[in-house]
Amino acid sequence: MGGDPEHSLVSLLAVWLPLVGAAIVGASGLPGLFLARRSAPGAWTAAVLHLLGAAAALGGAAASVVTVGATSLDLPWGLPFGSFRVELDGLSAAFLVPLALVPALGSVYGLRYWSPRAHPDTSRKLRVFYGILAASLILLTVARDGVLFLFAWEGMALSAFFLVTIDDRDDQARSAGWVYFVATHVGTLALFGLLAAVASAGGSFGLDPLPDTAAPLGVGTVIFLLGLIGFGLKAGIMPLHVWLPGAHAVAPSHVSAVLSGVVLKVGIYGLARLTCMLPHPPVFWGGLLLTLGVVSGIVGVLFAVAQHDLKRLLAYHSIENIGIITMGLGLAMLGRSYGRADWMALGLGGAILHVWNHAFFKSLLFMAAGAVIHRVHTREIDRMGGLARSMPITGALFLCGAVAICGLPPLNGFVSELLIYLGLLRTVQPIDGVAAAGAAFAVPALAIIGALAVACFVKVFGAVFLGSPREHHDATPSEAPGSMLAPMLVLAAVCVGIGALPALALPFLDAAARAWSVGAHAEALPLGLLAPLWWVSALAGATWLFAILLALGLRRLVRPPGAARVGTWDCGYAAPSARMQYTASSFAQILVGLFASVLHPRERRPRVGRLFPRGRSYSSHVHDVVLAEWVVPAVAVLARQAARLRIIQAGHIQLYILYVLLIVIALVLSAVPLLDLLRSLVTR
Amino acid sequence: MIDTAVQVVLLLVMPPLLLGVITKTKAAIAGRVGAPLLQPYHDIIKLLRKGSVLSRTTTWVFLAGPAVTCAAVLLAGLLVPMGGQPAPIRFAGDLILFAYLLALGRFFTTIAALDTGSSFEGMGAAREVTFACLAEPALFFGLLALARLTEGLSLSAFFGPGVASAWVDAAPSMVLVLAGLFIVLLAENSRIPFDDPNTHLELTMIHEVMVLDHGGPALGTVLYGAAVKLFVLSSLVARLAVPMETGQPLLRWPVFIASVLMVAVVIGLVESTMARLRLLHVPNLLVGACLLTGFGFILLLGSPR
Numbered sequence: 009m010g011g012d013p014e015h016s017l018v019s020l021l022a023v024w025l026p027l028v029g030a031a032i033v034g035a036s037g038l039p040g041l042f043l044a045r046r047s048a049p050g051a052w053t054a055a056v057l058h059l060l061g062a063a064a065a066l067g068g069a070a071a072s073v074v075t076v077g078a079t080s081l082d083l084p085w086g087l088p089f090g091s092f093r094v095e096l097d098g099l100s101a102a103f104l105v106p107l108a109l110v111p112a113l114g115s116v117y118g119l120r121y122w123s124p125r126a127h128p129d130t131s132r133k134l135r136v137f138y139g140i141l142a143a144s145l146i147l148l149t150v151a152r153d154g155v156l157f158l159f160a161w162e163g164m165a166l167s168a169f170f171l172v173t174i175d176d177r178d179d180q181a182r183s184a185g186w187v188y189f190v191a192t193h194v195g196t197l198a199l200f201g202l203l204a205a206v207a208s209a210g211g212s213f214g215l216d217p218l219p220d221t222a223a224p225l226g227v228g229t230v231i232f233l234l235g236l237i238g239f240g241l242k243a244g245i246m247p248l249h250v251w252l253p254g255a256h257a258v259a260p261s262h263v264s265a266v267l268s269g270v271v272l273k274v275g276i277y278g279l280a281r282l283t284c285m286l287p288h289p290p291v292f293w294g295g296l297l298l299t300l301g302v303v304s305g306i307v308g309v310l311f312a313v314a315q316h317d318l319k320r321l322l323a324y325h326s327i328e329n330i331g332i333i334t335m336g337l338g339l340a341m342l343g344r345s346y347g348r349a350d351w352m353a354l355g356l357g358g359a360i361l362h363v364w365n366h367a368f369f370k371s372l373l374f375m376a377a378g379a380v381i382h383r384v385h386t387r388e389i390d391r392m393g394g395l396a397r398s399m400p401i402t403g404a405l406f407l408c409g410a411v412a413i414c415g416l417p418p419l420n421g422f423v424s425e426l427l428i429y430l431g432l433l434r435t436v437q438p439i440d441g442v443a444a445a446g447a448a449f450a451v452p453a454l455a456i457i458g459a460l461a462v463a464c465f466v467k468v469f470g471a472v473f474l475g476s477p478r479e480h481h482d483a484t485p486s487e488a489p490g491s492m493l494a495p496m497l498v499l500a501a502v503c504v505g506i507g508a509l510p511a512l513a514l515p516f517l518d519a520a521a522r523a524w525s526v527g528a529h530a531e532a533l534p535l536g537l538l539a540p541l542w543w544v545s546a547l548a549g550a551t552w553l554f555a556i557l558l559a560l561g562l563r564r565l566v567r568p569p570g571a572a573r574v575g576t577w578d579c580g581y582a583a584p585s586a587r588m589q590y591t592a593s594s595f596a597q598i599l600v601g602l603f604a605s606v607l608h609p610r611e612r613r614p615r616v617g618r619l620f621p622r623g624r625s626y627s628s629h630v631h632d633v634v635l636a637e638w639v640v641p642a643v644a645v646l647a648r649q650a651a652r653l654r655i656i657q658a659g660h661i662q663l664y665i666l667y668v669l670l671i672v673i674a675l676v677l678s679a680v681p682l683l684d685l686l687r688s689l690v691t692r
Numbered sequence: 693m694i695d696t697a698v699q700v701v702l703l704l705v706m707p708p709l710l711l712g713v714i715t716k717t718k719a720a721i722a723g724r725v726g727a728p729l730l731q732p733y734h735d736i737i738k739l740l741r742k743g744s745v746l747s748r749t750t751t752w753v754f755l756a757g758p759a760v761t762c763a764a765v766l767l768a769g770l771l772v773p774m775g776g777q778p779a780p781i782r783f784a785g786d787l788i789l790f791a792y793l794l795a796l797g798r799f800f801t802t803i804a805a806l807d808t809g810s811s812f813e814g815m816g817a818a819r820e821v822t823f824a825c826l827a828e829p830a831l832f833f834g835l836l837a838l839a840r841l842t843e844g845l846s847l848s849a850f851f852g853p854g855v856a857s858a859w860v861d862a863a864p865s866m867v868l869v870l871a872g873l874f875i876v877l878l879a880e881n882s883r884i885p886f887d888d889p890n891t892h893l894e895l896t897m898i899h900e901v902m903v904l905d906h907g908g909p910a911l912g913t914v915l916y917g918a919a920v921k922l923f924v925l926s927s928l929v930a931r932l933a934v935p936m937e938t939g940q941p942l943l944r945w946p947v948f949i950a951s952v953l954m955v956a957v958v959i960g961l962v963e964s965t966m967a968r969l970r971l972l973h974v975p976n977l978l979v980g981a982c983l984l985t986g987f988g989f990i991l992l993l994g995s996p997r
Contacts, residue, residue, distance in 0.1 A: 407803075417789060417792055429788045452829035462795055466803055467821075470817070540783035540784050551764065554767055572745045575747060577747070577905050584809075590814025595814060595817070598819065
């Protein structure tokens with residue numbers, strides 16, 4: 009901390025503002041509890057409070073970037089273990105930005121999407137848990153003590169459970185919520201183990217870098233693998249993603265946006281913080297992360313291509329993007345192991361920028377999808393169509409998100425993928441004889457992921473927004489209301505902005521890389537030296553300019569102005585109907601067929617035998633292979649075996665208290681040095 | 693400066709000539725006179741002057757498709773080093789931008805096709821994006837091999853002066869990469885054996901079927917954009933095949949033009965001697981291309997560099 013008072017004021021702000029913000033956000037839903045169920049002011053107050061709190065947290069993040077070093081704060085804490093120690097370093101600040109911004113925009117979106125008028129029973133409950141979720145997210149990033157971290161972690165996990173099951177009369181929501189609840193607590197269990205290992209190695213629950221002597225390779229590997237399970241379950245890294253598609257599909261759309269856009273990133277933050285605590289990783293950690301990233305990326309996007317539920321599809325894309333982020337993190341870890349500062353900077357910078365980007369474009373996509381679902385009342389892609397005419401702004405915003413998520417220039421997704429690509433390309437070129445060309449196989453993998461994402465989003469955008477409506481609704485769907493469009497516009501503007509001026513994010517990325525590489529053999533290089541960000545800006549500008557000029561030119565050439573309007577030519581077929589259009593399923597059919605060995609698609613084909621057949625129906629579905637074919641059978645076996653333990657469950661409370669007493673006695677006895685006692689008896 | 697000007701002029705003017713050369717070659721092999729070399733220019737100019745008919749189903753996306761695609765491939769053309777000269781725009785990682793600009797073009801071509809709501813165009817769009825998923829890794833394995841060989845991070849380094857020495861150092865890899873990239877060139881530009889640009893059977897086409905509803909200036913833009921894409925990819929393949937360093941500034945551009953035209957002639961020969969593959973077999977050929985460039989890269993891993 010600098011000695012001058014002004015400096016220390018800024019660094020104090022950097023740690024206090026997020027705490028204050030978290031408190032305001034956490035309480036944002038409470039005033040509404042004292043108002044009537046259908047009252048709008050409760051909703052408004054919640055949104056305003058949420059925006060205020062998020063602004064405070066963002067202010068803290070900005071303040072931490074301009075200061076050198078981080079201020080640590082130790083507040084009174086009533087528990088005998090752990091402490092209330094908070095600190096905002098570069099790594100926390102970089103994660104805090106999307107974690108504060110996206111939920112705030114979602115709270116504005118929720119005003120109309122889940123309005124008190126339409127959902128009088130649940131809207132108050134939703135706002136309370138939404139606030140707690142957002143506050144836990146802020147607290148998580150600043151917590152520097154393991155016990156405090158776990159408290160925030162559970163706050164997040166439980167409030168997310170209540171948000172997923174908000175519509176608890178819905179069967180799907182209940183079962184998805186249940187799967188989520190089990191998965192998240194398996195993760196918490198792993199984190200308990202992790203914290204115990206950290207405390208035994210380092211002597212305290214603090215989340216600080218452990219000295220090599222405290223965590224030799226064996227202990228370090230146990231810590232790393234437990235973290236990988238605990239945090240990987242939250243992030244949704246394949247094959248730990250089983251809870252994710254269901255939970256994200258059934259939640260209200262702005263909650264899905266938060267769950268998919270930012271809650272997953274907490275898992276990534278955990279992994280980044282954990283790898284920061286173990287400064288000298290062996291090569292296989294980075295290699296494992298890179299491999300898991302490639303698997304999540306490719307398999308995630310393959311499953312996305314095969315989906316026909318709009319929100320489930322977006323959820324699988326989150327798995328894909330988490331894969332890309334994990335690839336960046338794995339590359340940074342390899343850089344750490346090999347002492348290559350350029351891989352560290354590009355890998356970590358790319359991963360964190362992709363955390364930002366995915367938070368922005370994914371929540372944009374979920375909100376746009378929510379706006380559509382709000383109007384057509386179905387999540388089935390094959391029952392939509394032609395919505396770009398009735399909802400032009402939503403359509404354009406969805407297109408913006410789609411181009412961004414495919415990693416295409418001139419939007420933000422391209423920039424972060426470029427950083428990761430650059431880092432991976434550098435693995436084939438030795439500096440001082442150090443190279444890891446095996447990592448370069450991730451380059452074509454990233455290329456396949458990109459191409460599959462294009463296929464998927466062409467399918468979604470085409471089937472939902474283009475062509476003609478496949479079903480007739482009672483009323484033509486109208487454009488989404490302003491309070492839903494405004495947050496989406498902000499997100500789209502951020503996507504365009506980061507795509508055009510990525511250098512604006514540099515201070516955050518460099519600060520994060522500096523904080524992360526503390527204790528490593530080489531400090532991460534400044535990203536500005538490694539990545540041609542100004543060229544990216546110039547070319548993004550050129551792409552916009554060329555495209556707009558050519559489009560305007562083409563419009564002028566199209567004569568007569570407005571051109572003759574006829575039916576689609578369709579090779580001369582005179583009576584096409586909307587049901588003859590290529591559906592999303594038919595669009596994906598070749599790809600699903602090519603990768604059937606992974607996707608295990610289930611089809612119900614009609615048999616058409618006789619002449620003049622009657623109506624027949626065909627259906628195809630791709631379920632989650634890992635959940636249905638691995639996890640469910642394994643859990644069934646486990647449940648059968650565990651049933652034997654039921655003998656101890658007699659239903660008498662006295663018996664249970666006896667168990668407790670026996671265990672306490674056993675614990676007390678274990679503290680007595682029985683062996684010594686015996687030995688002394690024998691020797692006497 | 694002059695080189696940049698020459699490249700921009702070539703990029704804008706030369707592409708349709710390649711189409712003319714291909715059709716002329718095919719005609720010569722078949723013993724016909726064939727259309728004049730400059731016919732594609734006349735076609736495009738004629739189309740730009742014509743009136744338009746738009747489908748009632750379409751939205752702004754329908755016209756944005758050809759415009760964005762054309763803009764993207766032109767911009768990609770500025771990243772490509774032509775004639776062994778560094779490209780007008782070059783920076784570390786420009787190869788990613790190059791590949792993703794082509795993908796941006798594909799995105800907009802396919803959504804413009806879906807905008808019509810016609811099932812034929814849906815089929816074409818589905819095939820285009822599916823086959824690209826298999827062509828992309830082939831392209832990137834090839835670029836990875838060149839990154840290893842030339843120790844650069846930009847297209848200008850990959851396809852610059854280092855190509856000649858790469859042939860000396862690692863000829864087997866270069867053969868594999870060249871073959872793989874040529875297959876990618878054919879696939880990306882929807883040439884035989886992937887697609888037949890001359891067929892008019894909607895059920896079997898890829899690129900042509902996507903633009904069935906585009907007419908007049910929109911179709912002209914589509915044709916021009918497709919020609920630019922062919923030219924851009926051909927100039928990369930041409931540089932790999934003919935890594936000649938004349939040392940004479942005056943000879944550089946004629947050598948480049950001749951080598952690109954040679955690629956067009958080879959495409960014409962392929963189209964004259966092969967039939968279009970059945971759609972079901974297209975993925976096999978693309979996976980083959982991946983294996984070619986992939987092994988080209990793997991061969992390099994053993995050699996200490």
